[in-house]
Amino acid sequence: EPEVTQTPSHQVTQMGQEVILRCVPISNHLYFYWYRQILGQKVEFLVSFYNNEISEKSEIFDDQFSVERPDGSNFTLKIRSTKLEDSAMYFCASSRDRNEQFFGPGTRLTVL
Amino acid sequence: AQSVSQHNHHVILSEAASLELGCNYSYGGTVNLFWYVQYPGQHLQLLLKYFSGDPLVKGIKGFEAEFIKSKFSFNLRKPSVQWSDTAEYFCAVNAQGGGQNFVFGPGTRLSVLP
Numbered sequence: 031e032p033e034v035t036q037t038p039s040h041q042v043t044q045m046g047q048e049v050i051l052r053c054v055p056i057s058n059h060l061y062f063y064w065y066r067q068i069l070g071q072k073v074e075f076l077v078s079f080y081n082n083e084i085s086e087k088s089e090i091f092d093d094q095f096s097v098e099r100p101d102g103s104n105f106t107l108k109i110r111s112t113k114l115e116d117s118a119m120y121f122c123a124s125s126r127d128r129n130e131q132f133f134g135p136g137t138r139l140t141v142l
Numbered sequence: 143a144q145s146v147s148q149h150n151h152h153v154i155l156s157e158a159a160s161l162e163l164g165c166n167y168s169y170g171g172t173v174n175l176f177w178y179v180q181y182p183g184q185h186l187q188l189l190l191k192y193f194s195g196d197p198l199v200k201g202i203k204g205f206e207a208e209f210i211k212s213k214f215s216f217n218l219r220k221p222s223v224q225w226s227d228t229a230e231y232f233c234a235v236n237a238q239g240g241g242q243n244f245v246f247g248p249g250t251r252l253s254v255l256p
Contacts, residue, residue, distance in 0.1 A: 063243065073186070073232060075243040086243055121186065123244075129174050129193060129236070131244060135185040 032056045034134035036122050042140045043112055051107045051137045053122030062105045063123040063131060064097065066090070073121065079105065112141045144169040146233055146247035154253045155223055163218040163250050165233030172238040175216040177207055180230045180249075189231075192216065193238075203227070225256045 035054045043049050055062050064076040077087040079097055096108045105124075109116055119138050123131040149164030167173060177189040190201025197209040207218045216233060233247040 065244070065246075072248040073234075073244075073246040075245070078243055088243070129238075130176075130188070130191060131236075132188075133178075133186040 034122055034124055034132050036120075036134040036137050038137060039135065040138045040140070042142065045114055045141055046111050049109050049112055049139060051109075051120050051122075051139070053105045053107070053124075053134055054103050055105055055122065055124030056126075056132055057103070059124035059126050059132075061085075061125045061127070061131075062097075062099070063125075064107045065121045065123065065133075066118040067121065067136075068115075068118045076107070076120075109139075112139075114141050117141045144173070144235055144237065144245040146235055146245050148231075148233055148247040148250050150250045151248070152251045152253070154255065156255050157225055158222050159254075161218070161220040161223045161227075161252070163231055163233075163252070165216045165218065165247055166214050167216065167233075167235045167245075168214065169235065169237060173235045174238055175207075175209060176234040176236075176244070177201065177205070177216070177218050178232045178234060178246075180232065182229065186232070189218070223252070223254050225254045228252060228254045 037052045062079040067073045075088050077091045078085045094110045098106050119136045121136045122134040125131040145168045147166050175192040178186045179189050189205050192199045192209045200206045205220050230249045232249045234244045236244050
């Protein structure tokens with residue numbers, strides 16, 4: 031069964047550094063998403079992406095964040111200058127339509 | 143804006159006890175409803191979903207949920223829990239034909255004692 035994959039599984043970075051989190055969505059899916067989960071808190075929507083552009087974003091997704099689909103398979107989330115409060119689990123998801131979303135295993139980002 | 147609430151922050155049960163986790167949502171239109179489970183150290187897994195039709199939906203691992211439109215509720219149930227059901231459970235909604243993003247509830251941590 032096809033799955034969403036994410037790399038790396040754990041990323042440790044210094045405050046102020048740029049990080050890129052990578053996701054490979056399910057191949058015939060058209061909609062892509064990033065969510066985050068701060069430790070002990072609920073899963074929060076960051077951004078959705080369709081037809082090579084952002085279709086929706088939350089208040090969390092400020093100018094420090096950007097997303098890209100650089101080729102036909104990867105979907106990336108870049109955080110330009112990481113802050114301590116960016117430490118969280120970041121989940122990528124994809125869907126074929128607007129209904130069910132399939133989640134990846136997550137990347138744990140630790141900002142020191 | 144949509145919102146999702148879950149009644150219990152932490153539920154502790156003994157094995158073989160019955161489980162019901164509450165979920166209520168706030169949205170004026172038609173929604174899709176989901177329950178996800180997150181086992182310790184693992185990613186979100188879909189337990190079950192409701193799009194339309196029979197309001198009683200059955201999912202994996204013996205879980206079921208009932209959509210009660212008049213109460214804006216989608217409670218998760220299992221007649222007899224096992225130790226392996228220890229996990230965090232998240233209710234989520236998204237609007238049919240509207241915004242694509244999921245809105246998650248805060249989660250309910252279930253601890254099943256052997």
